Amino acid sequence: MLSSWKIVLKVLIVVHRAMEICCFRFALIYDEGLDRHQPSSNIESWMRAAVADANRICCPASASYKTFQISNDSQLPAILDQVHTLDAMVVSVIECRIADFIEAILFPSMLLFLRLDFSRCPAITNGRETDRLEFYHLNDFNRDTCGSLAITRWLEQNICLPFVDNNATFFIMENGTSSSASRELQDCTGLDDLKWSSVTYPVTFDSPDLPDNVEWHHLLNGKHLRLTSLERPPFVIFERDSYGSVIAYKGYCYEIINALQETYNFTYEVVLPGDKSYGKIMPNGSWDGMLGLILKQDADIGLGPFSVTYSRYGVVDFSVGFHEETATILIPPPGEENRLLVCLKPFLWQVWLSLGVLVVILPVILWAHFMCLRFPHEEKTCPGLAKQYFFVLGVLIGQSGQKFVSFGYSPRLLGAVWCVSAVVFASAYVGVLVSFLRFPKLTPIINKLEELPVSHLKWVIPRGTALESLFTEATAGVYKTIGEGLSDTRGSLIDSGLDGIHRVIQGSHAYIDEKSYLVSFIAEDYERSGTCRLSFAYEEFFKVSLAFPLPKNSSLKPLLDKKIMQMMEAGLGNYWKQIYWPSSGGKCGRSIQPIVGPKSLGLSDLQGAFLILAVGYGMALVICYAESRCGLANIVRSIRGDSRYLILLVSKRLGF
Numbered sequence: 001m002l003s004s005w006k007i008v009l010k011v012l013i014v015v016h017r018a019m020e021i022c023c024f025r026f027a028l029i030y031d032e033g034l035d036r037h038q039p040s041s042n043i044e045s046w047m048r049a050a051v052a053d054a055n056r057i058c059c060p061a062s063a064s065y066k067t068f069q070i071s072n073d074s075q076l077p078a079i080l081d082q083v084h085t086l087d088a089m090v091v092s093v094i095e096c097r098i099a100d101f102i103e104a105i106l107f108p109s110m111l112l113f114l115r116l117d118f119s120r121c122p123a124i125t126n127g128r129e130t131d132r133l134e135f136y137h138l139n140d141f142n143r144d145t146c147g148s149l150a151i152t153r154w155l156e157q158n159i160c161l162p163f164v165d166n167n168a169t170f171f172i173m174e175n176g177t178s179s180s181a182s183r184e185l186q187d188c189t190g191l192d193d194l195k196w197s198s199v200t201y202p203v204t205f206d207s208p209d210l211p212d213n214v215e216w217h218h219l220l221n222g223k224h225l226r227l228t229s230l231e232r233p234p235f236v237i238f239e240r241d242s243y244g245s246v247i248a249y250k251g252y253c254y255e256i257i258n259a260l261q262e263t264y265n266f267t268y269e270v271v272l273p274g275d276k277s278y279g280k281i282m283p284n285g286s287w288d289g290m291l292g293l294i295l296k297q298d299a300d301i302g303l304g305p306f307s308v309t310y311s312r313y314g315v316v317d318f319s320v321g322f323h324e325e326t327a328t329i330l331i332p333p334p335g336e337e338n339r340l341l342v343c344l345k346p347f348l349w350q351v352w353l354s355l356g357v358l359v360v361i362l363p364v365i366l367w368a369h370f371m372c373l374r375f376p377h378e379e380k381t382c383p384g385l386a387k388q389y390f391f392v393l394g395v396l397i398g399q400s401g402q403k404f405v406s407f408g409y410s411p412r413l414l415g416a417v418w419c420v421s422a423v424v425f426a427s428a429y430v431g432v433l434v435s436f437l438r439f440p441k442l443t444p445i446i447n448k449l450e451e452l453p454v455s456h457l458k459w460v461i462p463r464g465t466a467l468e469s470l471f472t473e474a475t476a477g478v479y480k481t482i483g484e485g486l487s488d489t490r491g492s493l494i495d496s497g498l499d500g501i502h503r504v505i506q507g508s509h510a511y512i513d514e515k516s517y518l519v520s521f522i523a524e525d526y527e528r529s530g531t532c533r534l535s536f537a538y539e540e541f542f543k544v545s546l547a548f549p550l551p552k553n554s555s556l557k558p559l560l561d562k563k564i565m566q567m568m569e570a571g572l573g574n575y576w577k578q579i580y581w582p583s584s585g586g587k588c589g590r591s592i593q594p595i596v597g598p599k600s601l602g603l604s605d606l607q608g609a610f611l612i613l614a615v616g617y618g619m620a621l622v623i624c625y626a627e628s629r630c631g632l633a634n635i636v637r638s639i640r641g642d643s644r645y646l647i648l649l650v651s652k653r654l655g656f
Helices: 002-021 032-037 043-055 073-083 096-106 140-163 166-174 181-189 193-198 212-220 252-264 289-295 349-372 385-397 409-438 466-472 477-485 497-506 515-529 557-569 572-580 587-591 607-654
Strands: 023-031 062-070 088-093 112-117 131-134 224-228 237-240 246-250 267-271 323-331 458-462 491-494 509-514 541-547
Touching (some): 073 096, 131 181, 140 181, 246 252, 252 572, 323 497, 323 515, 409 607, 466 541, 497 515
Parallel strands (some): 023 088, 088 112, 112 131, 458 509
16 A cells, blocks of 8 residues: 555655656746836736747647746845746846846856847846847737747747757758848838848838838738638648548648748638649639639739749739649559560660671681681691681680690680680670560550550549640640540549549549659658559759639738748748658669669670780781781791792703
């Protein structure tokens, strides 16, 4: 019984410590002068809203705070005694001396300290830099927007920072993300460093010197936007409950809109198109799908990977592009190449032709060398032509067994060079042949769009997308052929990507769509099945920019343009791709690359062996020429001697 109580006690201690670790506690100290001089500041309501916003972020810690109002200096010792055990402190006072006193006493021992200055206070020297928000630059309205944003961001950073992983920390450091609350406040107002340091009056949203950033805060703060969207991984992902109902939205596009929402303090709802299409022009000139909702003013932004095309650009405005996308063809997995003639695969036809010519000509050359070196007065038997063929072929296949005639230096050199070259040829052939047999070459059904109409595959295209318009509106070429196939049995339009995937798995169809979308399906299918049942054609086509559509002359376009460019330049686009794009390191990740098998060897690969032959044959010719000159001289001398002997013999027989 006692041991059970000990276990329970240990569990309670662990839970208590975990609660202490996972709760970020801080104090808010403000003075009575704040309510007197800034009656609309509502410092406590700010802090409640900021803490509520900070607690919505995905961090292991939560935030809580205590408020302390200072009416007179005598309260300071008691207040400081209560707050010294907390994690952080936020001081918001009118009188600089009170803030300076608190900072001098507590800041050296407290790691996190934030000052909200409602009057200009000089910095004190304590060896460390304090986070300050210079609220005296702001008017009441700015203070509600930019001030709340800066406080929330400071809390988020200090609550989350101890719990982020190494990858997130590295990304923050690499992209120069500032953790200064003062910089966040300044960026919100849109003032550069010079204007911020020199301004002596409250910043207003009506100031003509301020950039558009301040106007956008005024435009969006507290507003409600209507977004229209369709599920399209990895750009738009719907999270569903066990009943199939959509409960949340995420993905590449929602990362962009959520980043804007945190900065400009707006809310949004998602309107789903009834026909589940992106939108195409109808015979009566109207548009359906999500583009139709935008044109009817039923949606403010189309949130998804919209391809910027000429026809769409005429009816809606587009933000700057956030991603470049290509279309590709999803096909059944490649099959193994026919092995009937695999013995011919190691060499290209040029190599086989060259070897054939050598096998035919080299024996004749060797025989000619022996004939040139045969001397009448020497009893040497010249090997026949057939024997030279046996020698050349035997060396090439490694089964010679033929004895080479050992006279004449040029034939010996030429034979030795052929033996060395044959070793290179035979070794290269055997090595590549083993590769072909061990790792057969996989041949995709098609490599490019032009091969699709002449293959046995049918094709499917998603309905209501830019690809449908691309093919159906084409007037020539393969695009027109694919579009005409949509009206007969070769092609068809589909409403669901899963339908296209199932048809490809059955082996009878090709599915044409955006590559990033299909990559996600390949990864999901491999996770389910454990095998690669899908692959890509090698060539891609129809490269377009993806952007968000908006109504014509929308006031949101300048905001989206600037902020999207800033996000892409800061590297957020690549960071979000790492989160939502499937990893390319798996088995099917490699199979969707250009599929090649062992390489057939060409003349350039075996030029060393041919060079040995050429140099050796050249040297043999030189030696043969030298030997033949010596041999001819001996023959001439022999002929002269024989002719004198013959003349003398004839003279004797005739009686001269």
